[in-house]
Amino acid sequence: MKILDGTWVAEALKKDIVRDVDRWSREFGRKPRMAAIVVGDDPASHSYVKSKEKDCRQVGMESILYKLSSTISQEGLIECVKSINEDAGVDGLIVQLPLPEHLNEQEVIEAIDPNKDVDGFHPINMGRMMIGLPSFVAATPAGIVDLLDYYHIPLQGKECVIIGRSNIVGKPLANLLSRKGYRGDCTVTLCHSRTVDLPEVTRRADILIAAIGQPLLIKADWVKEGAVVVDVGINRVEDNRTKTGYKLVGDVDFDEVAPRCSYITPVPGGVGPMTRVSLLKNTMQAAKLRDMPLF
Numbered sequence: 001m002k003i004l005d006g007t008w009v010a011e012a013l014k015k016d017i018v019r020d021v022d023r024w025s026r027e028f029g030r031k032p033r034m035a036a037i038v039v040g041d042d043p044a045s046h047s048y049v050k051s052k053e054k055d056c057r058q059v060g061m062e063s064i065l066y067k068l069s070s071t072i073s074q075e076g077l078i079e080c081v082k083s084i085n086e087d088a089g090v091d092g093l094i095v096q097l098p099l100p101e102h103l104n105e106q107e108v109i110e111a112i113d114p115n116k117d118v119d120g121f122h123p124i125n126m127g128r129m130m131i132g133l134p135s136f137v138a139a140t141p142a143g144i145v146d147l148l149d150y151y152h153i154p155l156q157g158k159e160c161v162i163i164g165r166s167n168i169v170g171k172p173l174a175n176l177l178s179r180k181g182y183r184g185d186c187t188v189t190l191c192h193s194r195t196v197d198l199p200e201v202t203r204r205a206d207i208l209i210a211a212i213g214q215p216l217l218i219k220a221d222w223v224k225e226g227a228v229v230v231d232v233g234i235n236r237v238e239d240n241r242t243k244t245g246y247k248l249v250g251d252v253d254f255d256e257v258a259p260r261c262s263y264i265t266p267v268p269g270g271v272g273p274m275t276r277v278s279l280l281k282n283t284m285q286a287a288k289l290r291d292m293p294l295f
């Protein structure tokens with residue numbers, strides 16, 4: 001069994017991004033810049049955004065954070081998005097999700113300029129990705145494909161089972177892995193909460209991707225011998241032995257499942273760092289597109 005080491009691969013990919021950032025900055029006389037909007041005080045959202053800003057600094061990009069009150073109106077938030085759309089000094093824009101209950105997430109996503117939509121959540125980007133046109137691809141699915149590619153995991157004709165049909169992970173990933181050609185050509189099954197006999201389906205998988213958000217759901221007898229297992233889950237579970245009182249576990253019961261696998265991602269240190277590096281790649285792509293917008 002080999003570990004798919006997302007931390008290591010992400011660091012390797014960042015070296016390429018640093019070179020790109022440096023070249024671009026010298027040509028345009030400024031650094032690529034990502035703007036992030038975070039609404040309210042959710043500690044997890046603030047912590048994610050902080051990490052994204054740190055990643056930007058690490059590769060020589062700039063970031064600008066818009067911290068908005070949890071009481072902001074839908075109109076106020078959309079105004080903020082639109083002003084960043086118009087800001088020529090910003091290349092990429094993310095609105096950290098989830099938003100407080102009273103806000104309409106979809107409407108906010110659709111207010112983002114698709115040329116700055118480095119999360120790839122705008123329906124224009126989602127739709128273009130679906131039919132194989134140039135687009136921003138959501139960071140987690142893009143990172144998973146990069147990780148499999150980095151380890152030269154064969155995909156063509158393989159049975160790939162994805163658990164979880166979210167707009168952010170399951171749906172775009174199913175599309176990417178079933179695309180014609182390089183880094184695609186899998187036979188994809190997309191499972192969800194209404195799938196009958198999930199273990200029976202997952203046992204068919206050459207490549208099993210868990211993105212369901214249920215701690216330690218996937219057990220050894222759900223996995224075919226020699227399968228490649230990718231764990232997207234990041235779940236906080238109580239643990240009195242840690243300082244924080246919790247620990248992070250994936251959707252896969254790693255200790256049970258790992259011995260059956262050819263490759264497996266750890267949590268943390270698997271998909272997470274790949275997601276973060278994909279956001280940087282998208283921001284670099286957005287900067288490069290400034291002179292020739294996609295849309």
Ligand code: GUN
Nearest residue numbers: 094095096097098119139
């Ligand atoms: N919340 C959870 N994942 C994400 C993400 O990839 N982007 C944004 N903007 N919010 C998220």
